[in-house]
Amino acid sequence: MESKEFYTTKELAGFLDISRVAVFKKIKKGDIKAQKMGRNFVIFKKDIGDIDVFSSNLFKLAKDWALSNKKFPDQFYCQNSGAFQARIATMGSLMIKNQDAKDLFSLLTSIAGEIGNNSYDHNLGQWPDTSGIFFGYDLNKKQIVLADRGLGMLHTLKRVKPELKDHEQALKVAFTEVISGRKPEGRGNGLKYVKSVIFKNPISLIFQTGDAKLILSGGSTDLDLKKVKENIRGCIALITY
Amino acid sequence: MYRLNYLLTMIIELKKFGTTLISRQTGKEAFSALQSFLKDTKKNEIIEINFDGVLTFSPSWGDEFLTPLLNIYGNKLILKNTSNPSVEATIEILEKITGKNFSQN
Helix, strand or coil: CCCCCEEEHHHHHHHHCCCHHHHHHHHHHCCCCCEEECCEEEEEHHHHCCCHHHHCCHHHHHHHHHHHCCCCCHHHEECCHHHHHHHHHHHHHHHHCCCCCCCCHHHHHHHHHHHHHHHHHHHCCCCCCCCCEEEEEECCCCEEEEEECCCCHHHHHHCCCCCCCCHHHHHHHHHHCCCCCCCCCCCCCHHHHHHHHHHHCCCEEEEEEEEEEEEECCCCCCCEEEEEEEEEEEEEEEEEC | CCCCCCCCEEEEEHHHHCCEECCHHHHHHHHHHHHHHHCCCCCCCEEEEECCCCCEECHHHHHHHHHHHHHHHHHHEEEECCCCHHHHHHHHHHHHHHCCCCEEC
8 A cells, every 4th residue: 555645636536436527526516625736636635534535435445455456545454453453443432422333332343343353363474465454434324344355264264174165155154153264273253253243233244255245134143145246355344233 | 266268359450451352462462461460369369350441342352361261260250340232242152152151240
């Protein structure tokens, strides 16, 4: 990820998946705060601050990255577990003050933490290209998005369960069996925890790894598992509440 | 002659390790840091873990910190102020996975 302080209108248009003209219109209307740099407008990252500008495309940004390593705004990137811990703690403290999230904040932070930490724990030292995860949240839309470009569940779980044939089987095992992809370490309870929290609370989850997608709906004990067309090498998760 | 039995209790306030306790790495670090205190515990001493002030807890952190304590101290390990939903949910899953119950009050 680059470290410059601003985005060009072209970069912002790319992130938002809108045209440059549309970005100029938003600047003119005052929806996006921009400054002149030479002959061009630039948008300082500090002026974007919260993620409202990006929120409608949060999941799309994450998915594009997971699928094709497409660039996304730095504020969603957590290169290491330490950066993720700091940002998720911030999310928790914002949720406490938020009317829609305050009753569920501890569980939402906890399950997002399990999903994000899983990405680091299972890919540490083995990231195929970009290390770290995408982590974004939108308190207005009541959603949390996490993604990684890691090895994916099938690859990880096959080490301990070589009989696994496809992503669907791996995803099912990950959410239902106490099994560790880092055996002999005694791990493998994180996603079972996520499932049990969702079953008892008004929280939903869409989770995809490879070409397998799982939908868990709050209050229901159903595991809605299916094969999808797009193949994600790592994992992507959308939590809504 | 009277014989007095003193019940010694070592109180561990989890919030001193942080209020968002979610990763395995930090759980492991916290458990390592605790070792210097635990070496002074007396036989039959109660280990009380107080969750007061903890905002978010998770099975990853708990498995690195609480599970080994449960294995060492068994029913001498007592969990206190566990009403936070993420603490409750974590204790439930750790009990299921370890097949052991935590003592609470």
